[in-house]
Amino acid sequence: MSQPQPSVDVCHAAYMPAAPHGVVPRAPLLLSCVVPAYNEQENLEGFLRALIPAVQALTPHFEVIVVNDGSSDATHDVAMRLVNEMPVRYLALSRNYGKEAALSAGIDHARGNAVLLIDADFQHPLELLPEMHDLWLHGYEMVYGVIADRGAESGAKRLGTELFYKLMNSGSSVKVPPNAGDFRWMDRKVVDALKALPERNRFMKGLYAWVGFKTAALPFVPKDRAAGASSFNLRRLGALALLGLTSFTTLPLRVWSVIGGLVASIALAYGAWITIDTFLFGADLDGWPTLAAGIMLFSGVQLMSIGILGEYIGRIYDEVKCRPTYLVARDEDHSPLRDQA
Template sequence: MKDLAQTLELTDFPGAPGLRPDLSFVIPAFNEAGNITQTIRQVCAEATRLVPSFEVIVVDDGSSDGTWAEASALANALPLRVLRLSRNFGKEQAIMAGLQAAEGAAVVILDADLQEPLTHLETMLRHRADGYEMVYAVRAHRDDESPAKRLFTKAFYRLLNMGAETPIPADARDFRLMDRKVVDALCALPERNRFMKGLYGWVGFRTKAVPIALQPRHSGRSKFGFRGLLKLGLTGLTSFTAWPLRVWTGVGMTVALASIVFGIWIAIRTMVFGIEVPGWASVVVAVSLLGGVQLLSVGILGEYLARVFTEVKGRPGYIVAEERRASSDIRP
């Protein structure tokens, strides 16, 4: 496949200009200069074998390496569009930029590191032919992850699904095939704080999971560290469930009830045994406990309020600085 991908030319791709392609590939990329060329060529080779016409959309999410240059160098020889965002807006927004630019009858999202084997694309297309409107990859196992990350992921999705309107699969990947109606539904959503795995489930449609085993990265390492995962996790929790607010409502009611019971017990004890000299330790502990509970609950309220503030401002989720396509023009 590698030799075929290296010899592909523009004339190898059927389909008249201006017509809707059968398949669009959306590839978000952040500092993937070592992977992007090989990924684009392999995608084009596999797509040529499977569908009559297609397009590839690479979204450079504010990379600081040569990702834009590497991808743009292929734009004149392949059915390729490269979007460069004005800065790093995050993977979720880069995916949306690609979805809103995609014109295909169906859209495939895949990572630039190509850890998900493209051989599963044929299986996804068969499921779509059977009537499924969204076919997504799920991890067959997590043996390549540390025990701490596996535990964190399991706990996060369990908390998320406790109050979510629709179940969100814990092992789902961004690698998925979506019908045009699914893409249009996602693009019509007005929210700016996007947790894509939750939105995929929220829009519904007939879905099918395909188990896959991830391959090692060809170059570089994952751009999602603990801080990025934590930020994405907070977005998911505040976007798809209100259970943290309900939990602290319950905590407040419990503390208030315990205070009432404690007050009644003190009154009865005083009437029976007389007045005791109160100790300062119990007062300090009570004040510290209540103060901590209040600050924590205010912080949770602040997270939800921050999401509301972002939505009210109405700023776009991303800004496209440049676009390069097969016609060799650069569009601001």
């Protein structure tokens, strides 16, 4: 197979050495496939039966780690049946902690010298696995998929996504590649770096960018879900965006500092004008509507700024409690790589 031509990771281009031209020495591939699953009873079995042959074409030494993120459907029953038929390690979390925690659980328990993160809904194309493997062999330590076309999404979601990445990358020294997701292949050194990060509020896209290493981007168009509906509704997406902004940038605090300065400057100028007007023309009773509107405006600005400050304080509160990111309720370890631990 000819060497693939990956997209350049523009966010790390300044730090990335010249693209490797030959295969670098690596140990034989031991691949851990992390598959987070939340309410995937209709997709899980078919996906694993498609994933395993695709991985076997790359290496005979692999494991599949299915992380059940507190599903409320029959995902647990399906997974328990499959662990006796397939080379699968099944982790059932004690409740729904969110996808970021499920990914962290899979990464923490992965034993291979390379780790593949892939969703169970068939939206991540298995056809890209050979290219990811080849790029890893040629020296890249993290290969990630970038959504090339969001045409199937609503206009509001596309606009919100674009705004999020602009805010994220304008206020942080860590540049998160736009439209990059959790579909990625990581070398063991990247996995160990992610495991060493102690924070509890884990915005994985930001953590992938923060650890750095040599990266390559592969554009892809997400496929339609084979069955079921995505659990990422507007509320969850908004919460994830807020987590990312408060975890990796202080831009909201800076914005409200600027707004506060502007409002204070306008208030001082207006106060000076009122004083001069009173000395020159005397006082009257006009302007009460303006005064009431001004009080309401300034009160709203203060409450919004306190709310943003509270978000950051809340993150600090979560971190200092030092609670684990997730709890594993059941671990069925049928992994062929269990002797590698």
